[in-house]
Amino acid sequence: MLYLLRKMIRRLPGVVIKQVPLPTPEVVIGFGEREQAAALCKKHGFQRVLLVTDRTIFSLGYQEKIVAALQEQGISWTVFSEIDSEPNLAIIDHGREALSGCNGDVILALGGGAVLDSCKMIAAGGRLQKQSSNDLLQKFLLVKHKTIPIIAIPTTAGTGAEITVAAVVTNRKGKKEPTVVVGLDVRAVILDSELTVNAPMKITCACGIDALSHGLEGAAADVRVAEEDRQKSMECVRLVLENLPILIREPSNLIARQAMSFAANYGGNAINKQLAGYVHAFAHSIGAKYHIPHGEAIALALLPVMRFQKNRCLGKLAELSRYCGLADESESDASACDKLLDALQELIELCGFDFQKGLIQKQDYASLARAICWDSINYSPPIVLRDRDIYKLLDEMNEL
Numbered sequence: 233m234l235y236l237l238r239k240m241i242r243r244l245p246g247v248v249i250k251q252v253p254l255p256t257p258e259v260v261i262g263f264g265e266r267e268q269a270a271a272l273c274k275k276h277g278f279q280r281v282l283l284v285t286d287r288t289i290f291s292l293g294y295q296e297k298i299v300a301a302l303q304e305q306g307i308s309w310t311v312f313s314e315i316d317s318e319p320n321l322a323i324i325d326h327g328r329e330a331l332s333g334c335n336g337d338v339i340l341a342l343g344g345g346a347v348l349d350s351c352k353m354i355a356a357g358g359r360l361q362k363q364s365s366n367d368l369l370q371k372f373l374l375v376k377h378k379t380i381p382i383i384a385i386p387t388t389a390g391t392g393a394e395i396t397v398a399a400v401v402t403n404r405k406g407k408k409e410p411t412v413v414v415g416l417d418v419r420a421v422i423l424d425s426e427l428t429v430n431a432p433m434k435i436t437c438a439c440g441i442d443a444l445s446h447g448l449e450g451a452a453a454d455v456r457v458a459e460e461d462r463q464k465s466m467e468c469v470r471l472v473l474e475n476l477p478i479l480i481r482e483p484s485n486l487i488a489r490q491a492m493s494f495a496a497n498y499g500g501n502a503i504n505k506q507l508a509g510y511v512h513a514f515a516h517s518i519g520a521k522y523h524i525p526h527g528e529a530i531a532l533a534l535l536p537v538m539r540f541q542k543n544r545c546l547g548k549l550a551e552l553s554r555y556c557g558l559a560d561e562s563e564s565d566a567s568a569c570d571k572l573l574d575a576l577q578e579l580i581e582l583c584g585f586d587f588q589k590g591l592i593q594k595q596d597y598a599s600l601a602r603a604i605c606w607d608s609i610n611y612s613p614p615i616v617l618r619d620r621d622i623y624k625l626l627d628e629m630n631e632l
């Protein structure tokens with residue numbers, strides 16, 4: 233029943249997402265460039281900054297350069313650094329209190345996906361003051377006159393959350409649910425490679441594979457987009473295939489770090505325009521069940537899912553393979569696609585994820601299949617999976 237419904241509405245999410253206005257931020261790039269946040273505030277006439285970050289980033293002092301630059305520009309600032317987990321209602325409540333306490337007219341969001349997503353909800357709550365934080369958790373949250381502006385400074389190269397319009401928040405029932413913020417105002421994004429250069433290799437790899445999956449699922453999705461967006465999705469994959477191996481050998485390579493930040497940003501564009509797909513549906517469900525970080529769960533799901541659906545998006549994957557320089561025009565689509573899948577396998581092996589054989593319990597298959605099927609309703613993937621397909625793929629993931 234769910235399969236038939238899913239099949240009927242497969243293309244719908246790709247149509248709906250086109251109705252959501254997307255932020256078009258100015259992008260600033262470079263090592264140590266986060267201090268440009270002050271000049272950007274000045275340029276836009278912002279006078280009272282709420283700088284939001286997490287406890288770890290705060291303890292590392294990454295905010296200090298920004299604070300010094302704000303001080304120099306005579307802009308008042310308040311720091312909210314209480315974030316120590318994925319976004320939840322308590323974090324959003326406290327963030328909203330901090331925003332109204334300083335009467336902030338801009339939010340500087342300095343952190344990874346958790347901080348960036350928290351800021352989207354805090355910025356929306358700044359406009360929708362009569363609504364409780366729980367009320368803000370809707371499938372689509374309409375903020376008529378746009379949210380409080382955000383200047384986003386990602387500290388990881390993975391989620392692309394600096395530009396994605398959805399925020400994932402744990403609700404009262406302890407379930408993570410996405411809210412698409414309609415009217416999200418991301419005024420600027422600063423991609424500062426200094427922030428990612430000291431990330432542990434495990435994080436670099438997990439974030440990199442996550443970014444790659446956004447470009448890859450975007451490229452394979454059954455959603456029509458402008459040529460520029462198609463190119464960005466393919467460029468996301470190319471940049472990760474080229475630069476993540478460099479970083480594994482040479483973690484301080486700043487050119488590769490910067491390229492990975494670009495890849496993540498292009499991956500965020502892919503999510504906004506083409507949505508994700510079954511790799512994410514599997515990763516969300518398996519990750520939640522067995523407490524596996526998102527990027528690692530993506531690495532587990534990526535190859536089995538892409539191999540299973542490849543014949544339904546062969547032309548797109550072959551084009552991607554050629555774009556990445558893995559195949560030439562004379563090769564058949566099937567051969568080009570296989571070369572792409574081989575390159576993905578090689579990269580995932582190089583990352584050295586420690587997948588636990590037999591991790592996914594047989595008794596969990598039915599509930600996982602249900603969760604995967606429901607999650608897939610958020611996307612327009614090239615294929616709709618039946619339960620038996622999902623079981624087969626879970627078997628394969630158990631053997632990796």
Ligand SMILES: [Fe+2]
Pocket residue numbers: 391442443445446512526530
């Ligand atoms: Fe992801």
